[in-house]
Amino acid sequence: MTHASGKYADFEGLRERAVALRRQGLSLRQIRDELKIFNNDILNQLVKGEPPPAWTKRPRAKDDLREKARELRLQGWTYDQIEVELGCSRSSVSLWVRDLPKPERKRTPEEASVIARRGWEATMRLRDEERQQTKAAAKQAVGALSPRELFLLGVGLYWAEGGKDKPYARRENVCFVNSDPGMIQVFLAWLDLLGVERERLKFTVMIHESADVVGAERYWADLVGADRSAFNKTTLKRHNPKAHRKNVGDSYRGCLVVKVLKGADLYRRIEGSWYGIVESARSPIS
Secondary structure (H helix, E strand, O other): OOEEOOEEOOHHHHHHHHHHHHHOOOOHHHHHHHHOOOOHHHHHHHOOOOOOOHHHOOOOOOHHHHHHHHHHHHOOOOHHHHHHHHOOOHHHHHHHHOOOOOOOOOOOHHHHHHHHHHHHHHHHHHHHHHHHHHHHHHHHHHOOOOHHHHHHHHHHHHHHHEOOOEOOEOOOOEEEEEOOHHHHHHHHHHHHHOOOOHHHEEEEEEEEOOOOHHHHHHHHHHHHOOOHHHEOOOEEEOOOOOOOOOOOOOOOOOEEEEEEOOOHHHHHHHHHHHHHHHHHHHOOOO
16 A cells, blocks of 8 residues: 555545455444545545444444334333333334324223322322421421511511501591401410500401301400400401302301500500611611
8 A cells, every 4th residue: 555645546446445344244444544645534434335334333222222112102002101110201212113103092081080180189289288398497497486576577577567647637546457367376486575455455256247246256266265245246247148259168267357455546556666676677688
């Protein structure tokens, strides 16, 4: 073999030898070493059109999975079943078996609906467990409240849900209304923190006339730990047959109104504290 100006002479002769070696089962590297041809472009031209020997083909990691997927598909397995069985992605399963006929439906629509509903119920149970775990962790993270934290919480709570004084109607009264038992309990704890005697509190139940009025009165009295004498006459809301209320059932107990007697000074303190919170919140938090 001779070289001329960087080109190989007798190219056809070299090609005949390279093809013969290729057909004997040699790899490109072995042909390169045999013919001493170290230019990859020339080497590829010499064996152009000759398939590489089988032993040089790199095995694909998913070949076995592909064959198994096709075997299962021919047995009538669904994409979901194959995906779970082999631990492959759905896209891979689809690519491997999409040329095969679809399996015949083995379930009635009713059976499929039952299976789908069971799967959905299992999903909902998992979601509910996650929801409850998140709530439990958040509850645990709160810990004990300091007096200052409870004070600020109570001010914000009242300003969101309590009665407010208006320039056109001076009513400096402390009156809190809510249907959430937890809100009522926090509000009462806040009043205890401020030293408001329970004797200064008056309660009123507000509820639809079609509900269990007596049961609701008993529930709120037990919750606040007050005698029936501390309650005003229950306010009944007229029932509208055309209205489709959602607040029905045994858990519906209406709202409880908590009013502080002689509460003008307390109201002024609440309003002033609230504006103090707003002003502080406008400033950068250090």
